[in-house]
Amino acid sequence: MDFMNVVVCVKQIPDGDQSTYKLDPTSHNLVRDGKLILDDSDSYGVEMGLQLAEQAGGGEVTLVSMAPNSETSGLRTALAMGAARAILVSDAALAGSDALSTAKVLAAAIKRAGPDLVITATESSDGYTGTIPVQIAELLGMPSVTFSKKVTVNGDKVTVERQTEEGYDEVEVPLPAVISVTAGVVEPRYPSFKGIMAAKGKPVEELKVADLGLDAASVGAAGAGQEITSVVPAEARKAGEIVVDEGDAYQQIINYLEQLKVI
């Protein structure tokens, strides 16, 4: 392949860790009003895409993202790493989207870029559904490989070492394909100052739901197949029981484990 067109899906998420996240009390959706940053787990996909485009001897990485309020801060980070351009879908109608509506939007945006390969992270660091990569693949009619820890492109095929609990499977699929990568796949580069300066001039195409030819009723809260009815904090862990060994501690432990029916 002389020119490789790679699409990398990136998510822009609230800064900070989950302890600082806030949920809207009515909709129970994550509040995403402030500045959003590039999800760290997506930097691996961006790096993988850049490396594959370089190895192909030519090519470029197009970012695809869906975010509220025309947010581009996280996209700029990935553009500074070396991605060539970005497609951002930002539309108030998308608030409250579930995983499948998100996948529909992303798939429609990806289609416009006509990719040879689509790369995603395994899951986002704020939503954690982990279902979007395969949903995108299904919607695009492409084969998908998840948990990729090594990716090699040979002509019109991609070979992936797919992480499993015991080791890895070697999987080969024809291009175009969707692969989701793990955090171990490559070491993401740091954006250089030159990259940061260049990122400002790179095109970010902003689209609305209508631009993608999607029905507004099929996405966002309107199209969501799920509803969050309530959110309750996880139960605080109870204090453990301290067993003082007076020669019979083992018996107390055995009794305890028997009570739990573990032994």
Added chain:
Amino acid sequence: MFFGFDEDQIAVKEAVGALLDKRAGLTVLQQAWSDPAGPAAWAVWPDLADMGVQGLLAPESAGGSDLGWVTMTLVLSEAGRVALPLPLAETAAIGVPLLVSAGDPAGVLGSLVAGRAVVTVASGIGEADSGERPRAPAASRADWFVLGDRLYGRDDVVLRPVASVDATRDLAEVEALGEGLVVGSPLEFGALAAAAVLVGLGRALVSTTVDYVKDRHQFGVPVGSFQAVKHQLADAAMHVEFAAPAVWAAAWEMDQRGGDVGNIGEVARSVSLAKALASDAAERAARTALQCHGAMGYTDDYHLHLWLKRVWCLSPAFGSARWHRRRVGVDMGLHG
């Protein structure tokens, strides 16, 4: 008129901050304490060069990005925040601009920008009465030494290691053997760079201590709930935040003059103001941090000392607060 940092400056600062957090965190700093010239301490040096930090003040023709002093001071305060145990200020903010303005007589600019060579600076400024020879940090790893207004190669100096209160300094007395190359005085660049690092150190000391006093309980409440603690920390924060704009302003003036410091005048006065405020503020932050940590602050087993001791080293470097206040006074005709 917009007077603040632009998007690029903030993006550069955040990029450097993220790199330092990942690659030069506390573990690396602690390794530098026991082995300041070792591979763990220096692992981030090439990463910084790849990002463009060493070349930040170098022209594009030398592989740099020529982003100017305002950006440089932001980056240096990030280095201060993590107490980076490497001669970044000496190489990127003193060596590089001196060589640029001297026309790179030794032909080393490219290797500095690429992270392959290291400059250190032996500063005796403001300590002339001490009778000690000038001392340079990172002496075991430096390839080039600025002494007075000259640059010397490693073979043209004699180094005598000396103990520093901050073991990460890797300090040595430097004596020149040869003639060296005239590159100009490191004073203005050094004082401004040290001031920027001190702002970062001061901010880190305040924020670490605020976290600590929220967490540490005594008499059934966090010690930070006591006014005697709150007020001290508020004072420390205020002094650091008052020093910071003086540093950015001096950097901005440096940029207006294209890095050409010329004779003592507006730039030197602004640099002195910045250094005097930053030295005082960082020392106050260090003293307050130590007080508010109680005995925890004293021990080598707890990381606070790494920030405290760096402040003690940098506060007098390139002129103490007292020295710089006097220089402003002389410049204004207040001293004989």
